[in-house]
Amino acid sequence: MWADAQKDLDIQLCKERGEFLxxxxxxxxxxxxxxxxxxxxxxxxxxxxTAHDQLVHQQKQAVIRQVLDGVxxxxxxxxxxxxxxxxxxxxxxxxxxxxxKLLPEDTEVxxxxxxxxxxxxxxxxxxxxxxxxxxxxxxQIEESVEAMTPEExxxxxxxxxxxxxxxxxxxxxxxxxxxxxxxxxxxxxxQMGPSPDDAAxxxxxxxxxxxQRKKTEKMREEEMIFLGMSLPPHLETMSVSQMHARQVxxxxxxxxxxxxxxxxKDKLRETEGLYIKKNFQDEISQCFxxxxxxxxxxxxxxxxxxGGSMSVFDSQKTAEQIAEELAAQREMALQKKxxxxxKENESKEKKKEKEKAGKKEEEEGWKMxxxxxxxxxxxxxxxxxxxxxxxxxxxxxxxxxxxxxIKEENRKDVEEEIxxxxxxxxxxxxxxxxxxxxxxxxxxxxxxxxxxxxKATTGRKKIPELEQDLTPDRTIDSLYRxxxxxxxxxxxxxxxxxxxxxxxxxxGTALLQAGVEPVPxxxxxxxxxxxxxxxxxxxxxxxxxxxxxxxxxxxxPSGVGKKMLVHAICTETGANLFNLSASNITxxxxxxxxxxxxxxxxxxxxxxxxxxxxxxxxTEKIFSKGGxxxxxxxxxxxxxxMLPKFLQAVKAQDRVLLVGTTTRPFDANLKPFCQVYxxxxxxxxxxxxxxxxxxxxxxxxxxxxxTNLLNISCLANLSDGFTQxxxxxxVQDVLTELRLLQMIRKPLxxxxxxxxxxxxxxxxxxxxxSFKAWYDKTPLGRARIRALVDKEKEGKGKxxxxxxxxx
Ligand SMILES: Nc1ncnc2c1ncn2[C@@H]1O[C@H](COP(=O)(O)OP(=O)(O)OP(=O)(O)O)[C@@H](O)[C@H]1O
Numbered sequence: 001m002w003a004d005a006q007k008d009l010d011i012q013l014c015k016e017r018g019e020f021l022x023x024x025x026x027x028x029x030x031x032x033x034x035x036x037x038x039x040x041x042x043x044x045x046x047x048x049x050t051a052h053d054q055l056v057h058q059q060k061q062a063v064i065r066q067v068l069d070g071v072x073x074x075x076x077x078x079x080x081x082x083x084x085x086x087x088x089x090x091x092x093x094x095x096x097x098x099x100x101k102l103l104p105e106d107t108e109v110x111x112x113x114x115x116x117x118x119x120x121x122x123x124x125x126x127x128x129x130x131x132x133x134x135x136x137x138x139x140q141i142e143e144s145v146e147a148m149t150p151e152e153x154x155x156x157x158x159x160x161x162x163x164x165x166x167x168x169x170x171x172x173x174x175x176x177x178x179x180x181x182x183x184x185x186x187x188x189x190x191q192m193g194p195s196p197d198d199a200a201x202x203x204x205x206x207x208x209x210x211x212q213r214k215k216t217e218k219m220r221e222e223e224m225i226f227l228g229m230s231l232p233p234h235l236e237t238m239s240v241s242q243m244h245a246r247q248v249x250x251x252x253x254x255x256x257x258x259x260x261x262x263x264x265k266d267k268l269r270e271t272e273g274l275y276i277k278k279n280f281q282d283e284i285s286q287c288f289x290x291x292x293x294x295x296x297x298x299x300x301x302x303x304x305x306x307g308g309s310m311s312v313f314d315s316q317k318t319a320e321q322i323a324e325e326l327a328a329q330r331e332m333a334l335q336k337k338x339x340x341x342x343k344e345n346e347s348k349e350k351k352k353e354k355e356k357a358g359k360k361e362e363e364e365g366w367k368m369x370x371x372x373x374x375x376x377x378x379x380x381x382x383x384x385x386x387x388x389x390x391x392x393x394x395x396x397x398x399x400x401x402x403x404x405x406i407k408e409e410n411r412k413d414v415e416e417e418i419x420x421x422x423x424x425x426x427x428x429x430x431x432x433x434x435x436x437x438x439x440x441x442x443x444x445x446x447x448x449x450x451x452x453x454x455k456a457t458t459g460r461k462k463i464p465e466l467e468q469d470l471t472p473d474r475t476i477d478s479l480y481r482x483x484x485x486x487x488x489x490x491x492x493x494x495x496x497x498x499x500x501x502x503x504x505x506x507x508g509t510a511l512l513q514a515g516v517e518p519v520p521x522x523x524x525x526x527x528x529x530x531x532x533x534x535x536x537x538x539x540x541x542x543x544x545x546x547x548x549x550x551x552x553x554x555x556x557p558s559g560v561g562k563k564m565l566v567h568a569i570c571t572e573t574g575a576n577l578f579n580l581s582a583s584n585i586t587x588x589x590x591x592x593x594x595x596x597x598x599x600x601x602x603x604x605x606x607x608x609x610x611x612x613x614x615x616x617x618x619t620e621k622i623f624s625k626g627g628x629x630x631x632x633x634x635x636x637x638x639x640x641x642m643l644p645k646f647l648q649a650v651k652a653q654d655r656v657l658l659v660g661t662t663t664r665p666f667d668a669n670l671k672p673f674c675q676v677y678x679x680x681x682x683x684x685x686x687x688x689x690x691x692x693x694x695x696x697x698x699x700x701x702x703x704x705x706x707t708n709l710l711n712i713s714c715l716a717n718l719s720d721g722f723t724q725x726x727x728x729x730x731v732q733d734v735l736t737e738l739r740l741l742q743m744i745r746k747p748l749x750x751x752x753x754x755x756x757x758x759x760x761x762x763x764x765x766x767x768x769x770s771f772k773a774w775y776d777k778t779p780l781g782r783a784r785i786r787a788l789v790d791k792e793k794e795g796k797g798k799x800x801x802x803x804x805x806x807x
Contacts, residue, residue, distance in 0.1 A: 002064060005051065006067075006384050008040065010381060023367045027085060030085060031082065035096050039107055048068045052065060052068055052114065060388060066376060069542055070376035070380055071373075072546075073545055075531070077547065080547045087787050090520040093107070095509045104506070104523065112538060115538035115574065116573075116574050123574045130484060130491055133480075133484045137485045268410055276415055276418050281422055281425070281426065284422070288433070298430060298437070470600045480609070483578070483602065483605060488579060489576060494571050495567045495571055496572060497534065497568045499568070500526050501522070502521060502522020502686065502694070504689075505523075521687060521690060525683050529569065532549045534568075534569055537569065538611065549679050552677065553660045553661075553662065553665070555665045556685075559724055560685060560723050561683070562683065563617070566661065575612050575655075576606065577615060582619075585598070585639070595638055599642055606654075611655035612655070614656065614657070616658065616660045620667045622643070623668035624636075624669070625669050666774040670778070685722070692713060694727055696712055698724075699748070704731070704748055707747040714750055718754065719757060722757065729760060733756040734748075
């Protein structure tokens with residue numbers, strides 16, 4: 001699977017270097033190209049993820065992990081391009097899937113299992129601490145264990161004991177019966193004598209029994225080897241201590257590994273250290289002398305920040321090249337000074353250039369933007385080819401790790417260590433040489449001090465309020481406890497993203513071609529949550545380098561599963577959940593300083609114990625139109641000004657995501673609202689196919705049984721306009737405890753659900769329209785409408801032109 005995925009990735013990388021770099025004017029073609037790449041990357045992602053999860057070899061896992069992160073990041077970049085191109089978060093690609101002979105399920109974004117697996121222990125420990133704090137604070141009641149009366153206990157024991165006696169008696173009777181049967185048989189045989197057929201059967205029985213026992217024994221041995229409980233024959237010569245070392249459990253394994261690594265390093269230092277040191281010294285002094293021949297004096301020693309001798313003295317470079325490089329470094333340092341003055345002019349020029357490039361791009365057509373992940377994928381791919389593709393691993397049955405590779409890696413580390421030591425010695429030697437031969441010093445140190453002083457005086461920038469540490473004397477544990485006790489840090493429900501049931505919209509492209517705007521499906525929503533919420537929160541590399549989404553807004557009618565999705569993000573990534581909903585913070589942390597302290601604490605804990613999700617329910621209230629803008633603790637609007645600052649304090653390396661949920665986004669002041677929430681996901685009510693699976697799923701989930709008497713299709717049709725929350729409510733109303741007990745005798749009928757459904761308030765057309773109208777006013781919605789209008793104008797222009805031609 002890994003090899004296949006790498007092959008597919010290579011093809012994809014070739015495409016990236018070819019098709020993606022050529023400008024293309026036909027936007028339909030561009031979209032097709034992007035969508036096909038998106039699907040291909042998702043497939044590669046699925047295969048790599050499974051391979052990463054199933055392999056136990058740690059070094060292989062590390063290589064896959066690198067490529068995996070690269071692929072995830074690239075998927076996000078391609079998605080960004082698709083959104084830019086279509087001005088919409090939802091894309092309909094059923095025609096492309098049809099061409100590729102794939103099912104929509106094949107494009108489901110998988111969630112890497114390592115997100116949770118790798119820190120399972122930490123998460124379990126954190127959950128325990130959270131439970132304890134909640135119990136201590138009285139915010140959670142311990143689940144009572146139902147006590148049993150002695151009579152009940154005695155009865156249960158009696159029932160179990162009688163059953164045991166019954167079974168023993170039955171077994172005893174069976175034995176007597178078989179014995180009697182056996183006793184009868186020989187007599188018969190003696191009387192009649194065995195026939196040749198019976199004799200053959202008897203011999204066959206013995207032979208088959210023998211051969212089967214042998215086979216089973218062999219299979220058992222193989223199984224033991226497979227399970228790692230015994231060693232394969234060729235390894236049986238290993239010493240007992242080695243065997244023992246292999247059998248210890250994982251934490252000890254890890255300790256052993258680090259020890260093994262250390263001992264390998266020590267050995268390398270011992271055996272090769274001196275040789276490496278001498279080599280470096282010879283190499284560097286040779287270079288100095290040759291450089292002096294060329295430029296007439298000794299060069300400056302490269303600074304530590306620039307990488308020391310590593311930056312210049314590469315064994316493959318000639319002395320002339322090195323001399324040039326050193327001279328260039330000097331010039332660069334001089335130029336830097338001049339550049340400061342010129343910077344302003346340059347930035348203006350750059351702006352102009354950018355504008356020009358933008359115009360040029362428009363003229364040339366679409367071209368894929370630069371990527372942060374291509375290099376990562378390429379590096380991983382070449383590592384796979386160099387090391388793993390054709391490696392002979394027959395000897396490595398246990399597939400744990402390859403000591404030779406560790407040695408190679410450690411050799412680099414040891415070389416690096418020694419190089420630093422050598423640099424110090426050689427720098428001093430160079431100084432001495434200069435003094436002795438040229439009679440001059442470098443005078444570097446003084447300069448350094450001056451510039452440091454300057455930095456110290458000019459570098460005092462004002463740190464934003466939220467980035468200052470307001471609680472330097474408090475531990476993270478105490479802040480964590482306070483937040484839990486205040487109800488700001490809550491326990492996330494265990495829901496997986498796959499629990500968010502919903503089908504695909506198979507008609508998307510057909511509807512678009514007919515000029516009808518299709519309604520996005522729940523599967524689309526699920527995908528967006530995985531892309532924008534889960535993947536960046538789970539992987540540090542992806543979060544740092546992929547298009548950054550700091551805040552996500554989930555807008556939609558009540559009951560479409562907004563809260564459920566927030567909890568799913570936390571479950572899938574093991575994130576902490578902070579609840580800053582309007583109703584949850586009223587009356588807490590009064591005044592401006594209180595609010596600042598609250599946000600500071602949330603941010604500090606969220607960053608330290610990342611990943612974290614900061615959830616703001618009824619988020620429209622914070623940005624509501626009009627009203628007082630006071631710092632009163634009862635007023636949710638007090639957060640309005642602070643939220644942008646909060647987001648500013650979240651940097652690319654902090655895996656913290658702000659998620660807002662709202663049922664009435666139209667009540668909010670659009671501009672500040674959209675400034676905070678740059679990604680908006682409008683969740684629609686479920687369509688027919690989603691309702692169909694939802695009814696089935698929810699009835700089964702609540703203990704119901706589906707028979708022919710229950711017409712799910714009819715229920716799905718009837719519930720048009722209702723949301724998942726309504727369906728859950730209806731099913732719970734019907735499936736009471738009593739009704740569940742009656743289920744065997746009285747199967748569920750369609751009519752039973754109709755009355756409770758009629759009691760619910762559906763999502764009315766007006767509400768739906770207002771959601772659409774609001775979305776059309778958001779930046780992306782506006783861009784989409786503008787693009788549609790432009791397209792129409794173009795179409796008209798063309799048809800007019802065509803008419804004129806005809807005339
Ligand atoms: N796609 C789905 N699959 C299964 N269950 C779902 C789905 N969507 C929602 N539900 C269930 O519907 C119920 C309502 O969901 P939830 O409370 O998350 O909705 P909401 O949009 O946050 O509602 P509100 O806006 O009223 O707070 C929950 O019990 C949830 O488990």
